[in-house]
Amino acid sequence: MSSFTFVKLIIHSVLLVSCAYQSFANGGKGSINFFVQINASETSPGKQQQSLKHNIHKSTDELYSGHENHYYAGKFDNKENDRPVSEKQLRESDTTLIPYDLTDPRVQMVVSDSIDDTPAGSTYFVSDLPTGNYSENFILRMFFNDSEISVFQWKLIDFGKENIPQPFRRLYNQTIDNIFENPAVLFFFFLILFFILNIIGVFLLLSYTIKRKNRKEKFLRIFSKMYEEVLISYMFGLIDWPAASEKLKRKGKKENRKVLISILLNFKENFRGDVEKFVPEIYMKLGLHNDSLKAVHSSRNFTKIQGILELTHLYPDGAKDIVKDLINAKNDYVRSEAQIAFIRLNTKEPFKFFENLTKPFTRWTQISAFNLIRIYQLPVPSFADHLERQHINIRNFSLRMIVYFQQLENIPEILRMVESERELTRFLSYEAINLLRIYEGRELIKNKYWEEKEKNKIEIIKAFRNIGIEDDLEFLERIILSEPVSFKTEACRSLYYMSQSGKNKLDQMNNNAVQGIEQLIAHVTDPRN
Amino acid sequence: MKRILVAEDNRLILETVAQSLTREGYDIIKAADGRECMDQLKSNEVDLIITDLYMPHLNGLEVISNLNNQNKNITPIMVLSASGAEENVLKAFDLGVDDFMVKPFSLIELNVRVKKLLALKKQQLSIT
Numbered sequence: 232m233s234s235f236t237f238v239k240l241i242i243h244s245v246l247l248v249s250c251a252y253q254s255f256a257n258g259g260k261g262s263i264n265f266f267v268q269i270n271a272s273e274t275s276p277g278k279q280q281q282s283l284k285h286n287i288h289k290s291t292d293e294l295y296s297g298h299e300n301h302y303y304a305g306k307f308d309n310k311e312n313d314r315p316v317s318e319k320q321l322r323e324s325d326t327t328l329i330p331y332d333l334t335d336p337r338v339q340m341v342v343s344d345s346i347d348d349t350p351a352g353s354t355y356f357v358s359d360l361p362t363g364n365y366s367e368n369f370i371l372r373m374f375f376n377d378s379e380i381s382v383f384q385w386k387l388i389d390f391g392k393e394n395i396p397q398p399f400r401r402l403y404n405q406t407i408d409n410i411f412e413n414p415a416v417l418f419f420f421f422l423i424l425f426f427i428l429n430i431i432g433v434f435l436l437l438s439y440t441i442k443r444k445n446r447k448e449k450f451l452r453i454f455s456k457m458y459e460e461v462l463i464s465y466m467f468g469l470i471d472w473p474a475a476s477e478k479l480k481r482k483g484k485k486e487n488r489k490v491l492i493s494i495l496l497n498f499k500e501n502f503r504g505d506v507e508k509f510v511p512e513i514y515m516k517l518g519l520h521n522d523s524l525k526a527v528h529s530s531r532n533f534t535k536i537q538g539i540l541e542l543t544h545l546y547p548d549g550a551k552d553i554v555k556d557l558i559n560a561k562n563d564y565v566r567s568e569a570q571i572a573f574i575r576l577n578t579k580e581p582f583k584f585f586e587n588l589t590k591p592f593t594r595w596t597q598i599s600a601f602n603l604i605r606i607y608q609l610p611v612p613s614f615a616d617h618l619e620r621q622h623i624n625i626r627n628f629s630l631r632m633i634v635y636f637q638q639l640e641n642i643p644e645i646l647r648m649v650e651s652e653r654e655l656t657r658f659l660s661y662e663a664i665n666l667l668r669i670y671e672g673r674e675l676i677k678n679k680y681w682e683e684k685e686k687n688k689i690e691i692i693k694a695f696r697n698i699g700i701e702d703d704l705e706f707l708e709r710i711i712l713s714e715p716v717s718f719k720t721e722a723c724r725s726l727y728y729m730s731q732s733g734k735n736k737l738d739q740m741n742n743n744a745v746q747g748i749e750q751l752i753a754h755v756t757d758p759r760n
Numbered sequence: 761m762k763r764i765l766v767a768e769d770n771r772l773i774l775e776t777v778a779q780s781l782t783r784e785g786y787d788i789i790k791a792a793d794g795r796e797c798m799d800q801l802k803s804n805e806v807d808l809i810i811t812d813l814y815m816p817h818l819n820g821l822e823v824i825s826n827l828n829n830q831n832k833n834i835t836p837i838m839v840l841s842a843s844g845a846e847e848n849v850l851k852a853f854d855l856g857v858d859d860f861m862v863k864p865f866s867l868i869e870l871n872v873r874v875k876k877l878l879a880l881k882k883q884q885l886s887i888t
Contacts, residue, residue: 463772463776494772501863503864507864
């Protein structure tokens with residue numbers, strides 16, 4: 232071995248072992264250690280070969296390259312593998328183990344002479360050497376160990392070699408290096424990648440959904456047209472049922488059965504007479520009522536409502552019992568649909584379900600029920616009979632209906648509602664007394680006035696505009712003299728429009744210089760109010 | 761053979777009405793919307809127009825207005841509509857509609873009304 236080689240070997244070994252010592256010394260504390268490993272060889276083998284020999288992998292950096300030597304800093308793959316190499320070189324070189332901290336900028340790497348140990352070559356400060364990847368990639372380390380990171384990085388580089396054109400490869404490699412060296416870059420890289428993948432995912436999902444929907448709609452359109460033609464031909468006697476049934480292709484499929492039901496509903500909705508009569512027949516022949524019955528028993532409320540609707544229109548006889556059971560359904564929408572269906576199906580006694588109603592009869596359902604009565608001209612029951620019911624919604628609905636249909640058969644029942652615990656019920660009864668001109672209620676509502684709440688007080692005062700007589704002038708005067716302005720205004724209005732005696736009373740009050748009366752009279756007589 | 765133009769965007773109603781009137785011996789021209797109705801009228805002479813009120817592109821009332829503007833108002837017009845709202849009925853008659861049927865309707869009744877309208881037209885033509 233030449234002296235030059237020997238010197239180099241010593242220097243390299245010193246550096247290597249010192250760094251290895253540093254590593255081992257700190258290893259037990261869990262700290263991250265760096266080594267310097269000198270790659271010395273006269274034969275100048277390829278970098279990769281040397282790297283393999285000394286367990287140098289991509290996470291190490293080449294600090295300096297001079298002559299045939301390469302100086303690396305970094306974390307080696309495996310301390311255990313590294314130790315024998317270090318110790319072997321230590322033994323061979325007979326060099327003292329010197330601890331070096333490479334992160335200390337004062338640490339030098341000195342190429343020494345092997346004989347007298349004097350500096351024989353250049354002296355390098357680690358801090359002066361080209362920067363390497365001293366930073367630890369903590370983000371990746373949270374998920375992977377060093378070996379996996381290294382393997383992944385190499386795979387990326389290999390991928391670049393195979394797939395990325397030469398002009399861009401350098402940029403690619405630099406990017407890979409930067410990503411693995413700089414945690415922030417890596418973080419943003421993954422963040423951007425995540426968002427890009429998200430956007431791609433959303434677009435793919437949208438595209439797939441739209442494509443699927445369009446395809447489904449296209450098929451349904453084709454089947455819908457075909458089914459319509461067949462059913463029209465059957466209805467007009469152009470084909471008999473066996474032929475029609477045969478022509479209704481794929482009628483067993485769930486989606487196609489839905490199409491058939493929608494066609495029948497369309498017939499039912501738009502035609503009366505002979506065509507209308509055909510609809511239940513076809514519905515039963517195709518066994519579609521079983522689908523609707525199944526839908527009614529579905530756990531999904533929307534499906535349940537759809538089932539109720541189909542049965543009500545297409546299979547009324549079968550629907551009656553089912554609808555009756557759903558009158559008190561837990562779900563508001565199901566219950567509402569069932570209640571409306573009941574009214575449609577039981578035209579003779581549309582409100583018979585009140586007898587068993589325990590759950591709310593919502594305002595929306597009340598409006599729908601009212602519209603059904605009007606549109607289908609259903610027989611209107613005596614709503615006063617329902618005033619006795621405990622169900623508050625039924626009583627309020629009945630009071631409204633009594634007013635609308637001018638049902639004056641049972642006035643005592645209406646007056647009894649004035650004593651209700653519910654503010655709204657009392658309000659509706661005052662309204663009924665007012666609009667139906669129930670004069671018998673005058674004294675009653677006058678007595679109730681002083682204990683009522685604002686809205687109801689106003690309604691009572693309003694009532695006197697229609698039912699008030701001379702006996703009530705004093706009551707209204709008292710309101711004008713003692714109550715707040717909103718009540719005064721309404722009382723003044725009632726007095727003014729009640730009768731001539733009311734107007735006289737106002738004049739009298741005006742003459743007596745009752746405070747503010749002039750303005751009140753001006754206000755109520757102004758046509759804008 | 762009398763020729764009737766039926767304009768209706770609901771294909772089921774269009775086909776059913778067309779089938780029913782064909783069986784009565786009329787020649788039927790179909791239009792799926794208001795614009796198609798106008799196109800058909802440009803190229804065909806018809807004895808009666810049956811139109812829906814609510815259609816894409818041009819609604820029934822617009823079709824009737826266009827016909828009035830083109831002085832083609834001698835053709836009897838029947839309106840089929842899901843809405844029997846007074847406002848619509850009055851507007852339609854104001855525009856010169858001869859008959860108004862509210863859905864759901866009976867095909868037998870429709871055929872009778874069609875026959876009646878065509879007979880009236882025949883009478884009017886014979887007078888003039």
